Amino acid sequence: MFRDITIGQYYPADSLLHYMDPRVKLMGTLVWIIALFVMDNIPSFILVTGFLILIIRLSHVPFSFMAKGLRSIMVLVLIAAIFNLFFTPGNAVFEWKAITITDAGIYNAVIMMVRMFYLIIGTSIMTLTTTPNNLTDGLETALAPLSALHVPVHEIAMMMSIALRFIPILIDETNKIMKAQMARGADFESGNIITKAKNMIPLLVPLFVSAFRRANDLALAMEARCYSGGDGRTKMNPLHYTGNDLWGYAALGIFLAGTIALKVLF
Amino acid sequence: MRRLHFAVHEPLSTSLRDTMSFILDHLSYTYQPGTAYEVPALKDISLKIDDGEFIGLIGHTGSGKSTLVQHLNGLLKGTSGTIYYNGQDIYDKDYSLHDLRMEVGMVFQYPENQLFEETVMKDVCFGPKNQGLDEKEQTLRAYDALKKVHFPDDSFDQSPFALSGGEQRRAAIAGVLAMKPNTLILDEPTAGLDPQGRDELFGLLKELHDNSGITIIIVSHSMEDVAEYVGRILVMNDGQVVFDGTPHEVFAHGKELSALSLSVPAVTSFTEKLINKGFFRDSSVSPAVTVEEAEDMILKALGRH
Numbered sequence: 206m207f208r209d210i211t212i213g214q215y216y217p218a219d220s221l222l223h224y225m226d227p228r229v230k231l232m233g234t235l236v237w238i239i240a241l242f243v244m245d246n247i248p249s250f251i252l253v254t255g256f257l258i259l260i261i262r263l264s265h266v267p268f269s270f271m272a273k274g275l276r277s278i279m280v281l282v283l284i285a286a287i288f289n290l291f292f293t294p295g296n297a298v299f300e301w302k303a304i305t306i307t308d309a310g311i312y313n314a315v316i317m318m319v320r321m322f323y324l325i326i327g328t329s330i331m332t333l334t335t336t337p338n339n340l341t342d343g344l345e346t347a348l349a350p351l352s353a354l355h356v357p358v359h360e361i362a363m364m365m366s367i368a369l370r371f372i373p374i375l376i377d378e379t380n381k382i383m384k385a386q387m388a389r390g391a392d393f394e395s396g397n398i399i400t401k402a403k404n405m406i407p408l409l410v411p412l413f414v415s416a417f418r419r420a421n422d423l424a425l426a427m428e429a430r431c432y433s434g435g436d437g438r439t440k441m442n443p444l445h446y447t448g449n450d451l452w453g454y455a456a457l458g459i460f461l462a463g464t465i466a467l468k469v470l471f
Numbered sequence: 472m473r474r475l476h477f478a479v480h481e482p483l484s485t486s487l488r489d490t491m492s493f494i495l496d497h498l499s500y501t502y503q504p505g506t507a508y509e510v511p512a513l514k515d516i517s518l519k520i521d522d523g524e525f526i527g528l529i530g531h532t533g534s535g536k537s538t539l540v541q542h543l544n545g546l547l548k549g550t551s552g553t554i555y556y557n558g559q560d561i562y563d564k565d566y567s568l569h570d571l572r573m574e575v576g577m578v579f580q581y582p583e584n585q586l587f588e589e590t591v592m593k594d595v596c597f598g599p600k601n602q603g604l605d606e607k608e609q610t611l612r613a614y615d616a617l618k619k620v621h622f623p624d625d626s627f628d629q630s631p632f633a634l635s636g637g638e639q640r641r642a643a644i645a646g647v648l649a650m651k652p653n654t655l656i657l658d659e660p661t662a663g664l665d666p667q668g669r670d671e672l673f674g675l676l677k678e679l680h681d682n683s684g685i686t687i688i689i690v691s692h693s694m695e696d697v698a699e700y701v702g703r704i705l706v707m708n709d710g711q712v713v714f715d716g717t718p719h720e721v722f723a724h725g726k727e728l729s730a731l732s733l734s735v736p737a738v739t740s741f742t743e744k745l746i747n748k749g750f751f752r753d754s755s756v757s758p759a760v761t762v763e764e765a766e767d768m769i770l771k772a773l774g775r776h
Contacts, residue, residue: 390601410587
């Protein structure tokens with residue numbers, strides 16, 4: 206049941222994007238989001254789509270794998286699109302009884318759908334090509350200047366990496382407990398919402414118990430290794446920029462400038 | 472090397488169906504097929520397990536033994552091939568996996584992690600409750616099962632989380648026994664138990680097998696553990712069953728087994744060494760499987776029997 210969730214998952218492959226510095230990819234995601242909101246006409250849409258196709262090809266991650274992640278948000282996007290379609294004021298192009306569709310509505314619905322899908326694909330490419338550890342490392346280094354403002358950057362990064370690290374473990378644990386209870390005749394699928402919620406108790410209680418036990422063990426293990434926070438802590442594999450990363454930044458800059466130029470010019 | 476060539480190609484005759492409890496027909500299973508995480512876990516396994524057998528399923532970590540047993544009660548569905556339980560195809564659309572799970576009890580690794588109720592009694596009642604039994608029958612079954620695993624009487628109404636590890640394990644096993652399964656599968660049931668706890672558990676399983684005649688399958692990575700109790704050993708390696716026979720038959724392949732990083736029981740390799748050194752005048756003896764057997768053999772050879 207958890208196999209279909211690809212958002213946030215890492216996909217091992219041998220590609221330019223996989224070896225890129227996580228800071229470049231984080232910056233790339235930011236640039237991507239900005240570009241999506243700048244994009245509002247056909248020429249900029251073509252540029253953005255071209256860039257996305259290029260990135261997908263570079264990532265060596267099969268598109269079908271990313272598309273699986275889209276399936277889970279399909280409903281959300283469709284509902285948002287329908288609201289945009291029917292409730293945007295403008296010049297009516299289609300009228301039937303109480304239903305009115307306007308040109309602005311069509312435009313809004315289409316661009317919103319494209320933005321949502323592109324957003325999910327773009328951000329999932331980052332997580333698909335970056336290991337969780339690498340990602341938090343990148344975040345920690347990129348946000349390091351904020352520690353001057355007393356933002357606990359290291360602690361936040363540590364919490365993030367622990368949380369990410371535990372997702373697969375807890376999914377595994379959930380599967381195991383589910384199977385164990387199913388072997389005792391538990392039913393997690395049928396019934397209405399209330400019985401379904403009630404039937405989750407045999408799953409949730411052991412899951413919480415084990416999560417707390419694991420947290421406890423981890424805290425002990427960290428203390429036994431004299432962990433005392435970020436001060437004076439060094440890294441085994443510190444992040445270093447390579448030539449490719451600089452080219453990556455350059456490409457991002459050109460892409461963003463191009464998108465803005467196309468919006469302004471047309 | 473004795474390999475299996477059993478396969479089912481034609482519908483089975485009725486008489487054959489009645490006597491067999493499990494038939495696996497060319498069963499294969501692959502984890503996450505079609506992705507980078509694809510791992511073939513079972514490769515074309517054909518096997519039959521009769522009613523009332525006591526089986527040890529041995530293999531090192533990752534050999535596919537846990538995956539195999541999870542097919543027997545339909546928790547995992549084979550990527551190809553099929554399983555017959557008492558002559559019925561369990562992958563049939565009309566076949567109720569819920570009913571199958573009621574008959575094939577499964578004790579997972581570290582079963583104490585599945586305890587969830589407020590009291591031990593309630594937790595053990597969970598299985599019988601799902602079987603649709605009335606409250607009186609549930610309590611009766613639970614009481615019976617807890618007694619069978621020698622669970623201390625005064626802890627019946629305690630929270631399962633307040634118990635010691637060994638007691639939790641027993642409560643969890645009782646939770647499966649209370650469903651009165653025809654087949655009991657235990658995945659590494661002795662992991663984390665001390666030697667005494669291990670002997671107690673195996674003794675209990677033997678008692679269950681001998682008295683109630685249920686089929687028992689124990690998954691383990693240790694030959695030593697199961698040799699004394701089981702009547703048949705299946706050795707798995709890399710998703711395939713590589714040996715299938717009585718402990719004596721299987722342990723005769725000491726060298727091949729150690730190539731699979733599995734070792735025969737210490738007493739077996741000891742008596743084998745004695746045989747090779749010519750300690751026994753009787754050349755027809757085969758290495759012993761249990762300590763009692765070795766004792767008999769040696770005393771006989773020394774003329775003190």
